[in-house]
Amino acid sequence: MTLSKLRRRALSAHRQYREWRMIFKGLLSTRHPILAHIIPIRRCNLACRYCNEYDDFSAPVPLEEMFRRIDRLASFSTTVITISGGEPLMHPELDTIIRRIRRHGMIAGMITNGYLLTVERIHRLNRAGLEHLQISIDNLVPDDVSKKSLKVLDKKLQLLAEHAYFHVNINSVIGGGIRNPEDALVVARRALELGLTSTVGIIHDNWGQMRPLGEVEQRIYRTIKALGKRSYARVNHFQENIAHGRPNNWRCRSGGRYLYICENGLVHYCSQQRGYPGVPLEKYTPEDMRREYYTKKPCAPYCTVSCVQQVATIDFWRGPQILEGFTPAPEPEPLVQISTAVGEES
Numbered sequence: 001m002t003l004s005k006l007r008r009r010a011l012s013a014h015r016q017y018r019e020w021r022m023i024f025k026g027l028l029s030t031r032h033p034i035l036a037h038i039i040p041i042r043r044c045n046l047a048c049r050y051c052n053e054y055d056d057f058s059a060p061v062p063l064e065e066m067f068r069r070i071d072r073l074a075s076f077s078t079t080v081i082t083i084s085g086g087e088p089l090m091h092p093e094l095d096t097i098i099r100r101i102r103r104h105g106m107i108a109g110m111i112t113n114g115y116l117l118t119v120e121r122i123h124r125l126n127r128a129g130l131e132h133l134q135i136s137i138d139n140l141v142p143d144d145v146s147k148k149s150l151k152v153l154d155k156k157l158q159l160l161a162e163h164a165y166f167h168v169n170i171n172s173v174i175g176g177g178i179r180n181p182e183d184a185l186v187v188a189r190r191a192l193e194l195g196l197t198s199t200v201g202i203i204h205d206n207w208g209q210m211r212p213l214g215e216v217e218q219r220i221y222r223t224i225k226a227l228g229k230r231s232y233a234r235v236n237h238f239q240e241n242i243a244h245g246r247p248n249n250w251r252c253r254s255g256g257r258y259l260y261i262c263e264n265g266l267v268h269y270c271s272q273q274r275g276y277p278g279v280p281l282e283k284y285t286p287e288d289m290r291r292e293y294y295t296k297k298p299c300a301p302y303c304t305v306s307c308v309q310q311v312a313t314i315d316f317w318r319g320p321q322i323l324e325g326f327t328p329a330p331e332p333e334p335l336v337q338i339s340t341a342v343g344e345e346s
């Protein structure tokens with residue numbers, strides 16, 4: 001066995017230990033965030049028509065400001081920080097941001113479209129200490145809706161399989177707006193062929209609400225789920241109801257156990273409910289987190305934001321929610337966002 005393979009195995013075992021420790025810590029106490037998403041840049045190098053989480057002009061959040069936000073999250077004993085966007089690889093000091101997360105002992109993850117990955121960039125992420133990376137692939141060939149296609153990204157997946165010391169998950173998508181649902185199965189099989197893990201996301205609308213799958217989509221969804229390996233990131237039994245258009249009965253802990261920090265430093269429930277509670281992270285307190293832990297979110301029954309659901313699983317059996325939450329705006333028409341499967345959603 002080569003030195004590279006030995007190192008990968010050692011790092012994988014260490015990640016699994018940290019993940020189980022994260023779960024154990026979450027079971028012992030409800031007074032800390034399990035997962036926080038932070039946005040270091042809203043700008044993206046792509047313009048996928050379904051996406052509502054990017055622009056083409058925003059500047060990167062200054063490094064010192066990112067440090068303050070990471071340090072603040074660390075003061076809450078946050079366990080995992082996932083970097084998202086926009087496209088986080090466009091931030092010129094991303095490696096330093098990842099190192100800051102790891103310096104606090106928190107698990108560091110990232111969601112990217114993968115376009116900017118090179119051998120040199122992957123090695124830099126290795127050295128920075130990145131532990132998880134996810135790419136969502138929407139189709140086999142680019143179209144006018146999405147450029148995140150297997151044809152374009154397959155070379156990037158090969159580079160990741162060969163050089164990445166961090167865990168790589170490929171998320172394929174099905175549901176409304178996806179023209180060829182069979183593409184998702186090809187993407188999933190290719191990911192597993194390369195030794196990466198695979199998950200499947202169900203398309204949702206601008207507010208993270210579900211659209212039931214058709215018969216063909218359900219068959220493909222079940223096939224992909226049967227292919228994948230099990231891990232804490234595959235806690236996605238919520239999707240069974242989503243696939244059939246049924247509501248889920250669960251306690252959303254966003255604002256408490258899950259925090260979404262936008263590029264302006266405001267705390268939101270998630271990427272699809274930006275504006276609630278909309279408090280600056282620097283002013284967010286443990287008391288705010290306790291309030292939101294016990295607050296019932298009216299959008300929860302038809303939510304498809306899987307990372308929030310995964311986090312809530314730890315507390316499903318305790319902490320009945322007695323406070324009423326916000327009143328969401330009317331549901332918009334276009335389908336604009338897809339669920340993700342690792343600590344993300346974007």
